[in-house]
Amino acid sequence: MAQVTQLIHDYLRHNKKFPHVYCAGCGHGIVLGSLIRSVHGLGYAKDDIVLVAGIGCSGRMAVYVDFNTVHTTHGRALTFATGIKMANPNLKVIVVMGDGDAMSIGGNHLIHAARRNIGLTTLVLNNNIYGMTGGQYSPTSPVGTVSATSPFGQLERSFDIVDMAMASGASYVARGTVLHATMLDGLISDALEKPGFNLVEILTPCHTQYGRKNKFKTVVDMYQWYKKNTVKLDRYRQLKSEEQDKFTPIGVFRDEMRPGLETRYAELRNKLQEQRNA
Amino acid sequence: MSKKKGLAKVTIYPDWCKGCGICAAFCPAGVFELRADGKSHVVREEECVNCGFCELHCPDFAVSVTPKEISRRKTDACVDPRVEAADPSAGTDPGPEENVGTPNREEDHGHKKA
Numbered sequence: 001m002a003q004v005t006q007l008i009h010d011y012l013r014h015n016k017k018f019p020h021v022y023c024a025g026c027g028h029g030i031v032l033g034s035l036i037r038s039v040h041g042l043g044y045a046k047d048d049i050v051l052v053a054g055i056g057c058s059g060r061m062a063v064y065v066d067f068n069t070v071h072t073t074h075g076r077a078l079t080f081a082t083g084i085k086m087a088n089p090n091l092k093v094i095v096v097m098g099d100g101d102a103m104s105i106g107g108n109h110l111i112h113a114a115r116r117n118i119g120l121t122t123l124v125l126n127n128n129i130y131g132m133t134g135g136q137y138s139p140t141s142p143v144g145t146v147s148a149t150s151p152f153g154q155l156e157r158s159f160d161i162v163d164m165a166m167a168s169g170a171s172y173v174a175r176g177t178v179l180h181a182t183m184l185d186g187l188i189s190d191a192l193e194k195p196g197f198n199l200v201e202i203l204t205p206c207h208t209q210y211g212r213k214n215k216f217k218t219v220v221d222m223y224q225w226y227k228k229n230t231v232k233l234d235r236y237r238q239l240k241s242e243e244q245d246k247f248t249p250i251g252v253f254r255d256e257m258r259p260g261l262e263t264r265y266a267e268l269r270n271k272l273q274e275q276r277n278a
Numbered sequence: 279m280s281k282k283k284g285l286a287k288v289t290i291y292p293d294w295c296k297g298c299g300i301c302a303a304f305c306p307a308g309v310f311e312l313r314a315d316g317k318s319h320v321v322r323e324e325e326c327v328n329c330g331f332c333e334l335h336c337p338d339f340a341v342s343v344t345p346k347e348i349s350r351r352k353t354d355a356c357v358d359p360r361v362e363a364a365d366p367s368a369g370t371d372p373g374p375e376e377n378v379g380t381p382n383r384e385e386d387h388g389h390k391k392a
Contacts, residue, residue: 004330004333004342004343005336005340005342005343006342009339012339019294019295019338019340022338024296024297024298025298025299025300025337026298026337028337029336029337029339030334030335030336030337033334033337033339178335179335181335182334219298219299219300220298220299220300220303220304223300223303224303
């Protein structure tokens with residue numbers, strides 16, 4: 001197990017200011033480490049990877065990691081990534097978005113990227129709040145969340161990112177947490193290898209904006225919450241429906257091998273060229 | 279590396295540590311302790327079972343678990359027989375250190391003669 005940290009340091013841009021901007025205990029750092037381990041484990045060259053990130057805490061990830069990186073406008077990470085993938089299908093395009101970035105501001109883009117099944121690997125870092133912009137409640141904040149814009153608890157029903165991606169037609173959908181880091185490594189490696197649109201929702205704690213206002217004394221309490229309130233999908237399906245409400249399932253929800261849009265596009269182009277030449 | 283106690287060296291880079299306390303709270307062997315300076319400190323390194331939890335979960339990449347110096351020397355010692363075994367003429371050769379030393383000495387002599 002040793003030498004993991006050294007490996008991560010090899011992939012960072014050390015001319016950027018370190019330690020990174022994330023608050024103490026923020027799970028985004030763990031996701032960054034997990035992503036680096038997965039990319040290294042699969043043996044991709046740094047130049048073959050494009051990391052596209054939107055705005056928000058998750059957007060800072062593109063700054064720190066030594067791949068080809070694009071830091072895009074709010075919610076539009078998937079549109080930039082779609083362009084990159086269609087222009088050069090040989091690149092491995094990873095999109096990192098936050099929950100507000102993916103579900104509300106870029107919600108439409110997520111639906112249509114999943115519908116097209118374009119070959120992108122999307123990591124949605126779900127911390128249930130708009131962390132960087134001041135702690136407004138986001139589309140994934142649970143009912144009753146106290147936040148900067150809902151001091152008496154918010155009343156809206158929250159999005160389930162996994163259900164949404166599955167309904168939109170993504171070919172690989174999974175959910176993990178930053179506490180289950182080894183499992184997360186597996187999910188991200190799996191997603192990187194699959195064709196088509198892959199989405200991994202990652203539950204990550206935001207203590208500064210979410211935890212402090214919602215009865216989590218320390219950031220460690222939030223990790224303990226993940227330990228107590230998440231179950232593997234196999235076990236979750238065996239639970240009774242009353243018990244299911246208490247837990248969040250983690251694991252692989254859909255795993256289909258469907259060709260991505262860029263592959264189908266290349267096939268069509270070849271077919272038309274053959275027809276013209278014949 | 280086996281999961282035995284006392285074989286791992288745990289290092290914390292204090293400049294990168296933000297003192298979130300994840301390592302101190304979840305370490306199964308209680309190796310870490312949060313102190314008043316807001317950083318995590320290694321207090322019981324000999325108890326480390328080398329599970330790797332802290333390395334995987336440190337959000338700031340500030341913990342590293344490496345094999346201890348003693349075990350590193352052991353592996354160095356292990357490398358030499360492997361080199362000898364790989365070399366077909368190893369049986370008659372003297373030790374690798376002398377092998378490295380001899381050509382240099384000859385070169386030196388050569389330079390002096392010239």
